[in-house]
Amino acid sequence: MAHDPWQERGRGQAGDGPVTRPPQRALDRHRLRHLLDAVGAVSTDMDTRTVLRRIVEAAADLVAARYGALGVLDESGTVVDLITVGIDDPQMCAAMGLPQGHGLLHTVVDDQEPLRVADVAAHPRSAGFPPGHPVMRTLLGVPLTMRGTVHGDLYVADKRDGTPFDDDDEGLLTALASAAGISLENARLYEHLKRVAEHFQRRMLPVLPDLAPLQAAARYEPASELPRLGGDWYDAMVLPDGATCVVVGDVTGHDVEAAPLMGQIRNMLRALAFDRGEPPGLVVSRLDRALMMSDDPPTATLVFGRVERGRGEGxxxxxxxxxxxxxxxxxxxxxxxxxxxxxxxxxIPVGIEASVPRYSHEHPLPPGSTLLLFTDGLVERRDQDIDAGLDDLAEQAARLATAPPDELCDALISRSRQVFDDDVALLALRIPSDDPAR
Structure with missing residues (x-):
């Protein structure tokens, strides 16, 4: 609970001495400063729950209340989160659970109007308090609305000086509720945009075909923060000559334009690979020339390759x-x-200079080995050198050398964190083992 520097020194009991209060002008400045600080928090880069906690703390501080809380509603009107101030025991809060949608608190949501109660126990809609909950006598609550939609409610209880809440308190709480409503609506819009962007991105990536006798698995994870539209992709297919074509790439940029450019490059490369059974370097050179026909050619990094088996048995x-x-x-x-x-x-990346030569390389893939192609989001961290990320990937992959490709991909994606600075594409290809039991 935030400390109120303007609270009384005592309640006027014997031996307490006189009650001291600040001049009204100083009190008004103090309240205005805290109101502006709370409203300003909405426009910061803090996460939504931190912003809402600051608003609750400011609400209790501004009206000198012992308790404060903010209930968050989902789109169906169910309370999905409750942020409290004044009850310091987290186990008590967990045991009490979330409000169940009845009683005084839900009156604020139902009526969509501020509610002031001088005697909670005597109010006809009072439902009492759950076991362990502090008994509260006075209440002031306001709805959190934005464009006619109720996102929750903000309420405080029991002023420290024992007086009832007044018009000034209601005005301050209403102003804070407006700021909280903006924050909650922005959070909902943000989550909706993330879902739509991720769905769009995943729809642009292929479902891997049957590459038997090779086993294959692929994963895509968007960046954890907006924009969630990225330019990373993977692809695999069987070519007319029997070779398996694989590619992983990353289009320059991470915005709305990156995803469609990725689709353009991927489709071009598919067509060029399917057209002729040429070495990979020649196919990438053809892609360069095709991209450079554009006035503003897209650029991308990529690895394009062919997996094929030598002639004859074994x-x-x-x-x-x-x-x-x-x-x-x-x-x-x-x-x-x-x-x-x-x-x-x-x-160099494609789409920069078509005259730069491309090279083809070859490497044996022993029985039971796994080929991993990936984009930099899998190994890059803001706080470490990329070589450390590559070493960590190799170490983790070595421990999972015989795991099924799907399990391998899942483990590598989630191996060290849940937050991705960049989007990630990962493709794993398992070579058949000589051992028929494996």
Missing amino acids: GQYTFGWSNAGHLPPLVVGADGGTTYLAPARHG
């Missing part, structure tokens, strides 16, 4: 690839050994 699988400014693929052996495929001749 032929070994190989991975032929070309890297256009992207992070190197990772090969994880069945024994847990790891190798990043990072040859010296590393190409």
Whole structure:
């Protein structure tokens, strides 16, 4: 509970001495400063719950109340969160649970008007208090509304000097409720936008086809903060010559334009790969020339490759690839050994200069090994060097060398955190094992 520097020194009992109060002008300045601070918190970068807690603290402080609370409603009108001030025991709050939608508190939501009660117990809609709840005598509550929608209610109880709440208290609480209503509506719009953006992004990514005898799995995770539309993608398909084509890429930029540009580049590359069974470097060169026909060509980093088996019985699988400014693929052996495929001749991103040569490379894929292609969101952290992220990925992948590709992808996505600074695309391809039991 925030301390009120203007509260009384005592209640006038014997030996307490005289009650001291500040001049009214000083009190008004104090209230105005706290009101402006609380309203200003809505426009900061703090998370919604932190903003709402500050508003509740300011409400209790401004009207010198012992208790304050803010109830958050979902779109169906059910209380889904309750932020309290003045009850310091978290176990008590957890035991009491959320309000059940009846009694005085719900009157504020039903009537959508401020409510002042001088004697809670005597009010006809009072439902009493749950076990362990402090007994409160006076109440002031206001609804949190925005554009005719009720998002919750803000209320305080029991002034420290024992007096009832007045018109000034109601005006201050109403102003704070307006700020809280804006914050809650913004939070709802933010969550809705995230859901829509993520759905749009996922609809643009392919469902992996059957690549048997290879096993494959892929994952996409959007950035944790808006914008959730990104340019990362994965793709895989079987080519007419029997080779399996794989690609992971990242279009420059993370805004509304990145996702459709990703779709454009992905489709171009699919068509070029399907048209001719050329080495990966030549396919990427063709993509460069196609992109440079645009007045404002999109740019992207990518790894494009072919997985194919040598001729004859027992032929070994190989991975032929070309890297256009992207992070190197990772090969994880069945024994847990790891190798990043990072040859010296590393190409620049596509869409920059079509005359720059592209290179093709080859690497064997032993039985039971796993090829991992990924975008930088999987290994980049704001607080560490990217080499540390690559080392961590290799270490974690080695521990899961024989796990099914789906389990491997899930574990790598969630291995160290739930917050992604950038979106992530991950593709895992498992080579058949010589051991028929595996």
